[in-house]
Amino acid sequence: MNEEQRVDVYPSMTVVKEQESDKTEHIEPLQLGKRLKEIRMTLGLTLEEASKRTGLARSTLSKIENEQISPTFQAMQKLATGLDIDIPQLFAPPKQITATGRRDITRNEQGKPHPTTTYEHELLATQLTNKKMMPFKSRVRARAFEDYSGWIRHDGEEFLLVLGGEITFFSEFYEPVNLAEGDSVYYDANMGHMLVSVSEEDAHILWVTAS
Incomplete structure (x- = not known):
């Protein structure tokens, strides 16, 4: 749109660059067992049900969730397949999307x-x-x-x-x-x-x- 036609609908934006901090970023240790339990609970599965879906023994799943053993790559593949997730999801939860609840209805010819x-x-x-x-x-x-x-x-x-x-x-x-x-x-x-x-x-x- 030219200057005559353009509708200024976007307010100007200012990008503020944050100053470097002397603080060292704190990285949480990987808790694969905790993450696995979160996924299982979200899916509403018992250990027994998860065992049937993944082909891993109930005791094995319990030990993984309690950080008593670390799963092999083959075990992680079975977990991903049985729980219908991607392997990376075992290590990091998906980003949470927060709904803002914004809505605007425009009736016909009322714009x-x-x-x-x-x-x-x-x-x-x-x-x-x-x-x-x-x-x-x-x-x-x-x-x-x-x-x-x-x-x-x-x-x-x-x-x-x-x-x-x-x-x-x-x-x-x-x-x-x-x-x-x-x-x-x-x-x-x-x-x-x-x-x-x-x-x-x-x-x-x-x-x-x-x-």
Whole structure:
């Protein structure tokens, strides 16, 4: 988008480099037995059930969980296969994903209008701040390449889905391509791009811009 068209939806970000600390990072010792027990409990398995699934004796599993013996590589393969996990999961739990509970519903035609000379944008999910994506619907007013003063460029990547009508999608390094209802394109928004309606009525599109 050019200066006239660009919607400033991402607040500026400042990266602060942390100063080096004199403290030595504390590394927890590997507790394979504890990790194995966590996996077994998460799966809701008793030692007996885990023994049947892995082919390892119940006593062997118990000794591994209590750090009395270290499993061989062959035993770890049986554990991974029987518990349906990858071997690395025996050594480190998967990263925990914390749901923030963010949600924003935009009713039909209730988005925030933002008209320009070439588009009529309807911004969606405007109640949320610091979004990683900016979704919006647009009516494409432009009818010719010459309607633009130059290539549109901005940071991030974009996904475009044609909701109705037909457009010609121009991009700096590719030949123009026509896109009809249901067609889509994903592209690097730093590459010059623009689009025009070629259908009788103005085309309608869904745009999603990601930072």
